[in-house]
Amino acid sequence: MLRFLWCCFLGVMFAPALAAEKIESVRIWPSPDSTRVVFDVSGKAQYRLLSQNRQTVELEIANILSPSLGKMSGESELVKDIKVKKLPGNRGILLQVELTRAAREKAFTLPPSDRYGHRLVLDLADVQAEQAAATPPPPRSQRAGGRDIVIAIDAGHGGHDPGAVGPKGTYEKHVTMAVSEKLQALINKEPGFKAVLTRTSDYYIYPSKRPDLARNKQADLLVSVHADAVTNRKAHGASVWVLSLRRATTEVGRMLEQTEQHSELLGGVAEVIKDSANERYLAQTVLDLSMNHSMTTGFEVARRVLAEMGRVTHLHKKEPQAASLGVLKAPDIPSILVETGYISNPTEEQKLKSASHQQKLANAIFRALKQHFTDTPPADSWLAQRQGAAPVNRTTAQNTPARTATTTNPGSSANTARQQPASQQRPAPVIAGPRVATSAASGPAVHTVKRGETLSGLAKQYGLPMSVLRNHNKLKSDNIQVGQVLRIPN
Ligand SMILES: [Zn+2]
Structure with a gap:
């Protein structure tokens, strides 16, 4: 009897707990190559993902009994319909997400955050869009x-990720888009320049995918626009971030491990080199050269952006x-991240929201970029050729590796290299084909001193005695300044 009662007690305790949840709303967040469907649930969903065929994705949820979806918002070309029905025997509900074309699905739950409660997330990667994105970029x-x-x-940010949220409810994703669009307009008005946006409206792209988009557009520079937030509401002002040497080195190592990427990096050269040890050496050389250039350029641009932003x-x-x-994270594309200000600071939130301040920020970034590329244009650019047949700054030109068209699809890389040798993609590559190695060995190498660097550290980094580095640069002492350009002997 006691045992029977105990069972009843347990039944009373657990049965409602398992069935009490419900779907409160559904939010659909599309982006060009994937769609996220978020089910806002009153508690943690106990779900099972059943993929029947590639056109319908099914989710069984055991602890929801009510076949209702609540308020729906957003729409996606990929999602045709979402249906819900009760499973027999109070086993929960079945969600059927009907798709217009094949997708790769992934489901997971998210715990409550400051803005949302429990969520069941269904990520749908659009297979067709992914394939289209992986085709080689046009010349x-x-x-x-x-x-x-x-x-x-x-x-x-963008889409389901608003970024930081100001005390008055301003979303970072809207500020970043507004500044980016203003910057894009300024750049596109300037002869010899072209701006491309990684996202063109309010959708989400994984941060790690953004450099790939820039690479696909063969960008000379990637500028990521953000706004900061901290709990201290007094914090205010802009800052500019660059890739850390440590991360760059890690990424170079990672790219080297992916041997299928070598032919992308090397363009037509990979076809000539049959020996894989040599190919690795060459890939390493190209990447090191590229990384050196990217980091120096990124730092230089960042300094100029700070100088201009400091005026507004x-x-x-x-x-x-x-x-x-x-x-x-891209060791091969000069990249900067501009924090336009603290959205968590009430005064700055107000400014970041205003179109006139956004325009001032965009103007400042634009002036800095224009100065940089006017001083050191890539040798094959219209700007360089207008300034005279020879590149303005020999050092920079020497250090600017000709980036070949790359693709993010490893499978097609060999074909790409074969069809489009590096020398045909650009009219006047600075460093083309096997000359890469010799240029690296004979060209003058320079190093722009970054914060925290010391002469002894740099000597170690370049494998040189400190005295050689000191004498080569005619230094009177071992003190070096941030931004100082040092010549590195061969
Ligand atoms: Zn941000």
Whole structure:
């Protein structure tokens, strides 16, 4: 009897707990190559993902009994319909997400956050869009007498990710988009420049995918736009971040491990080299050269952006900051991340929301980029060729590796290299084909001193005695300044 009662007691305790939840709303967040469907649930969903065929994705939820979806918002070309029905015997509900075409699905739950409660998330990767994105990029846009300088602008966050939220409810994703669009307009008005956006409206892209989009557009520079937030509401001002040497080195190592990427990096050269040890050496050389160029350029651009932003807003940090952030990970594309201000600061939130302040920020970033590329244009650019037949700054040109068209699809890389040798993609590659190695060995190498670097550290980094580095640069002491350019002997 006692045992029977105990069972009843347990039944009373657990049965309602398992069935009490319900779906409160459904939010659909589309992006060009995937769609996220978020089910807002009153408690943690106990679900099972059943993929029947690629056109319908089914989710069984055991602890929801009511076949209702609540309020629906958003729409996606990929999602045709969402149906819900009761499973027999009070076993819960079945969600059927009907798709217009094949997708790869992934489901997971998210615990409550400051903005949302329990969520069941269904991510649908659009297979067709992914394949389209992986096709080789078209040749660089050409003007008579040289190509455009391509700036990839990345408006931070988007879609289901609002970024930081200000005390008055301003979303970072809207500020970043507004500044990015203003910057894009300024760049596109400038002869010899072209701006591309990583996201063109309010959808989400994983931070780590954003550099791939920039690479696909053969960008000379990636500028990611953000706004900061901290709990201290007094914090205010802008800062600019660059890729950390540590992260860059890690990424170079990672790219080297992916041997299928070598032919992408090397373009036509990979076809000539049959020996894989040599190919690895060459890939390493190209990447190191590329990384050196990217980091020097990124730092230089960051300094100029800070100088210009300092004229229109308070600076939180006056020097570029190094970080290992999702979007700052490409060792081969000079990248900066601009924190336009603290959205968590009530006064700054007000400013970041205003179109006139957004325009001032965009103007400042634009002035800095224009100065940089006017001083050191890529040798095959229209700008360089307009300035005279020879590149303005020999050092920079030497250090600027000709980036070949790359693709993110490893399977097609060999074909890409075969069809489009590096030398045909650009009219005047600075470093083409097997000359890479010799240029690296004989060209003058320079190093722009970054924050925290010492002469002894740099000597170690380049494998040189400190005295050689000191004498080569005619230094009177071992003190070096941030931004100082050192010549590195061969
Ligand atoms: Zn952000």
